[in-house]
Amino acid sequence: MKFYDFTLAPNPRRVRMFMAEKGIALPETIQVNTREREQFADWFQAINARSTVPVLELDDGTRITESVSICRYFEALHPEPSLLGRDAREQALIDMWNRKVEIECFNHVGDALRNGAPMFEGRAIAGYASGMPQIQALAERGRRCFQDFLVGLDHRLATSRFIAGDEFSIADITAVVAIDTAKRVELEIPENLANARRWYDEVSARPSAQA
């Protein structure tokens, strides 16, 4: 098994954190330096024509190229501790919260970063070798929606220890990675959102957050 990773990118961190929570050792890991456009090199195009990390390559050659799908693979092989839920209802609710965090937070942070940060000029969408112009208004929209999300998150965390409920789940991983990524465009949890800050401090203190 091989893991195509880039330490500085948000999506591979989701998988590393997920594996650390489960106590699964990382397989052989190959760094793909996306800041040096290595994802567009011929050798990596042969691994993932879409030019994104992470990729998990199984021993039979199968390649899984989406972070959450890689997590789902490990959850099926190592059910405990559960990060995706144990029964139909719990699995649906954790999936729902993870998707809500992606749609209402992670994707907006991505819009803010890739359409606003100078380092992504001309590369507003991951995986487009030919380039993609930034849209400044979309960076602004992303910032606004991310801030709106934090208000809702704070409200949720007033009555829930973690995002999906009493137990830590993949939804917490997605959210903490998004919030850490938002720091790159000078966005953070406002001081008055005490519940969100309590949760962020607690999740960030878990050993897996260093993975």
Added chain:
Amino acid sequence: MKFYDFTLAPNPRRVRMFMAEKGIALPETIQVNTREREQFADWFQAINARSTVPVLELDDGTRITESVSICRYFEALHPEPSLLGRDAREQALIDMWNRKVEIECFNHVGDALRNGAPMFEGRAIAGYASGMPQIQALAERGRRCFQDFLVGLDHRLATSRFIAGDEFSIADITAVVAIDTAKRVELEIPENLANARRWYDEVSARPSAQA
């Protein structure tokens, strides 16, 4: 069990098509007319504060508000015919293809429609009661990325009967719903993409496509 639906919206159709494939009868269904802003009415705010359809309400009052999460719930209760995969590898690959279709197609169609169609003026993001201005450049980007996706889809379908492999899956549902939605902004599969058209005709002819 209750299903909050809107017949004309893309996301609820994903769930209806999924249930039809499994032979599950729709539960009691309540229409939420989002064209008349009914999703912002007090009665529906109490059901889903995020103001989106579909919502599945279980008999214990639990509400699941994401289409794919609702599908996941039904898959766990009614595993056959499988639309999300039977083992770890198959589940990961189908999840990956479904996510690829969402990220590379469904979301771009959404951008093209909500930022480009006059009926969504001031409502560029679902669920924002206070409104959200359209971004014309994002509508254009969505159109371009959707067309790029179709080229890749055609390539994939040259060697695969369905998107995730030999068997029909949730990824086919997501794609056909996205492609049908794209017709609302005058986008369709070009005639020269024969594999994509063969697949589209086959999937559209399934009885579930009428659900």
